[in-house]
């Protein structure tokens with residue numbers, strides 16, 4: 229039986245581990261935290277996942293919270309501009325419908341549950357924060373070692389790929405609060421939708437229906453431009469002040485979302501998060517001092533800004549892609565050449581998400597504002613854009629290039 233070690237118990241590592249256990253591999257996961265520590269810890273993400281990524285989870289029987297979690301059926305865009313009497317008002321506001329539902333299950337719920345499931349299904353779990361020195365001795369004990377440790381210290385083993393990494397600095401300052409009690413958007417009270425609110429020069433607010441430790445909730449997620457008014461979390465406020473500040477910023481910059489927050493409260497004392505990181509793509513093979521080789525996965529090798537909500541989706545797709553590559557390899561060695569090939573197969577998908585995400589961090593060019601404007605009149609345009617969150621590879625055919633965009637808009641506009 230081939231032995232695989234996976235370091236890191238997040239979306240990618242646990243999904244891969246559970247897939248390998250199903251396939252008869254001898255799997256060990258090393259996790260820095262126990263399920264109880266994860267459940268009692270801080271929120272980690274907003275983790276909205278779209279149709280294809282959710283299908284990978286269903287294929288492995290990992291969709292344990294699907295019934296309890298709100299079905300997100302659409303994604304709405306609102307663009308705020310300075311209003312005539314002061315304040316911010318909406319210049320654009322539309323909702324596109326998703327072909328398949330999206331869902332967001334708090335990673336504290338999911339990763340704790342998947343760790344327990346892995347042990348139930350015959351996987352081994354070792355609770356230990358792994359160091360580079362540990363890895364050096366571990367590589368000789370396993371046929372393959374995969375590093376799925378997110379943005380933790382172990383990324384230092386993997387060199388930055390400058391050709392695939394246009395940024396060196398964080399492009400947004402992130403702030404998250406999970407709340408109960410948010411009211412529906414009055415114009416679509418019956419449709420759970422992710423709301424993408426953009427205010428040029430300020431940043432974005434995402435509102436995401438989700439499922440947390442205490443049931444259904446809404447997640448308020450600011451992406452602030454560095455140096456702008458949403459870049460105000462350096463003091464790492466406590467939970468009450470974090471929520472107050474979030475609401476004050478919403479009242480000032482996204483008042484239509486603030487109107488839904490008359491009686492919100494945090495879901496729990498650990499329901500807030502702040503931070504920032506530079507988007508980066510890394511080389512997939514880590515070389516250890518004693519000669520061992522390890523394969524990086526998901527955020528370790530492709531860490532995009534969360535502005536397009538692709539990271540957990542990519543982690544699920546990376547796990548599915550690596551599972552196929554491992555199974556195809558049969559009994560042959562998991563050598564450096566194979567590792568590089570396994571990553572390139574995954575990159576074939578991830579490059580689309582990366583290109584799109586990096587583009588969305590820039591002020592939108594004129595033709596993209598034309599697309600967003602047309603989407604308010606034409607449901608086909610809104611639908612095509614929002615379904616790119618499930619499969620960003622479609623965007624290259626119409627979104628990035630002004631001529632392709634115009635051709636597409638002409639083809640769907642009434643004569």
Ligand SMILES: Cc1cc2nc3c(=O)[nH]c(=O)nc-3n(C[C@H](O)[C@H](O)[C@H](O)COP(=O)(O)OP(=O)(O)OC[C@H]3O[C@@H](n4cnc5c(N)ncnc54)[C@H](O)[C@@H]3O)c2cc1C
Pocket residue numbers: 235236237238239240241258259260261272273274275276277356357358359376377378379380381382402403404501525526527528534536537538539540541542543
């Ligand atoms: C604010 C925010 C919002 C986001 N919103 C979305 C969204 O809406 N949709 C989306 O798709 N993505 C989103 N993402 C991105 C998404 O959360 C990540 O891309 C995804 O979780 C990456 O999965 P992973 O398996 O690579 O790593 P992680 O999920 O980060 O898992 C890594 C695991 O490794 C463990 N670990 C780290 N170091 C060690 C060590 N040395 N030894 C042992 N264990 C270790 C960590 O504790 C963790 O459990 C968001 C991210 C942020 C920060």
